[in-house]
Amino acid sequence: xxxxxxxxxxxxxxxxxxxxxxxxxxxxxxxxxxxxxxxxxxxxxxxxxxxxxxxxxxxxxxxxxxxxxxxxxxxxxxxxxxxxxxxxxxxxxxxxxxxxxxxxxxxxxxxxxxxxxxxxxxxxxxxxxxxxxxxxxxxxxxxxxxxxxxxxxxxxxxxx
Amino acid sequence: xxxxxxxxxxxxxxxxxxxxxxxxxxxxxxxxxxxxxxxxxxxxxxxxxxxxxxxxxxxxxxxxxxxxxxxxxxxxxxxxxxxxxxxxxxxxxxxxxxxxxxxxxxxxxxxxxxxxxxxxxxxxxxxxxxxxxxxxxxxxxxxxxxxxxxxxxxxxxxxxxxxxxxxxxxxxxxxxxxxxxxxxxxxxxxxxxxxxxxxxxxxxxx
Numbered sequence: 001x002x003x004x005x006x007x008x009x010x011x012x013x014x015x016x017x018x019x020x021x022x023x024x025x026x027x028x029x030x031x032x033x034x035x036x037x038x039x040x041x042x043x044x045x046x047x048x049x050x051x052x053x054x055x056x057x058x059x060x061x062x063x064x065x066x067x068x069x070x071x072x073x074x075x076x077x078x079x080x081x082x083x084x085x086x087x088x089x090x091x092x093x094x095x096x097x098x099x100x101x102x103x104x105x106x107x108x109x110x111x112x113x114x115x116x117x118x119x120x121x122x123x124x125x126x127x128x129x130x131x132x133x134x135x136x137x138x139x140x141x142x143x144x145x146x147x148x149x150x151x152x153x154x155x156x157x158x159x160x
Numbered sequence: 161x162x163x164x165x166x167x168x169x170x171x172x173x174x175x176x177x178x179x180x181x182x183x184x185x186x187x188x189x190x191x192x193x194x195x196x197x198x199x200x201x202x203x204x205x206x207x208x209x210x211x212x213x214x215x216x217x218x219x220x221x222x223x224x225x226x227x228x229x230x231x232x233x234x235x236x237x238x239x240x241x242x243x244x245x246x247x248x249x250x251x252x253x254x255x256x257x258x259x260x261x262x263x264x265x266x267x268x269x270x271x272x273x274x275x276x277x278x279x280x281x282x283x284x285x286x287x288x289x290x291x292x293x294x295x296x297x298x299x300x301x302x303x304x305x306x307x308x309x310x311x312x313x314x315x316x317x318x319x320x321x322x323x324x325x326x327x328x329x330x331x332x333x334x335x336x337x338x339x340x341x342x343x344x345x346x347x348x349x350x351x352x353x354x355x356x357x358x359x360x361x362x363x364x365x366x
């Protein structure tokens with residue numbers, strides 16, 4: 001647990017065989033763990049928004065669609081096989097209950113839907129998810145085993 | 161259209177000045193509410209990238225209380241007050257005569273006191289801004305959350321994240337009863353509103 005690799009917001013890191021990937025405080029953001037169990041290659045993405053409509057596409061990891069696609073591309077470059085890659089996701093909470101407005105509250109929900117859609121399109125199997133609700137999550141992802149763990153405020157850790 | 165990271169020195173100075181006046185007014189309002197003198201340090205207005213802003217405010221996993229208000233009208237945006245434990249205790253000791261060591265101890269009464277304080281600081285700030293720039297701004301009812309700072313801060317970030325990778329933070333210290341406590345505000349207008357605001361203030365360099 002000493003060799004933590006921190007994934008920031010709109011960021012992605014890869015680790016192979018060893019190392020603990022961690023991304024802190026996912027609120028409406030979604031953390032996506034991608035794993036090829038055969039070569040033990042793990043990728044953790046922290047996306048903030050659903051679909052990339054930026055003209056320059058400077059930060060692919062900010063968005064669900066381009067983030068997942070770019071990570072899959074980089075994993076395949078390192079020898080991962082698309083058919084073996086599986087996913088686990090967490091996040092997409094609604095942090096504030098603001099009355100009388102649309103987009104503010106449901107960015108989390110839109111993120112979850114965009115992640116589901118992109119994974120489906122890319123033929124990646126979604127193994128487990130812990131999404132929605134109103135609580136922030138810190139997500140840890142162990143490259144040696146593919147096991148993920150969620151830490152929340154005032155709750156027990158969830159291993160999945 | 162200019163985003164936060166494209167502002168020139170004059171535009172940034174104007175925003176700093178707004179930060180100063182706004183937080184000054186907020187301190188006065190807080191004095192009235194708490195029934196004691198509340199002074200304020202010169203605020204620090206910073207424009208930072210998301211991850212940098214979260215580190216500056218004290219790291220992603222620390223628990224904090226956030227009061228969030230949405231701004232509508234001629235300017236659209238979000239304002240967020242981040243109430244860390246020292247600030248929470250300054251308020252609770254003055255209003256309710258108690259302090260907490262953990263956010264778990266916030267019950268309905270304590271929470272509504274914090275929401276009220278957050279709402280007052282945000283409203284006075286926005287009122288000051290609105291009369292300086294001569295624009296109409298409406299505020300929604302405040303929303304309240306206690307959770308990890310990182311997740312609370314990403315709410316305004318995500319709202320306008322498609323437009324900019326930067327966020328404006330206003331940090332200052334309130335001084336009350338010989339206590340110096342940090343207070344952090346985030347003002348996030350959308351890009352169009354930011355430009356409109358600077359134009360109304362007469363400093364937008366197009």
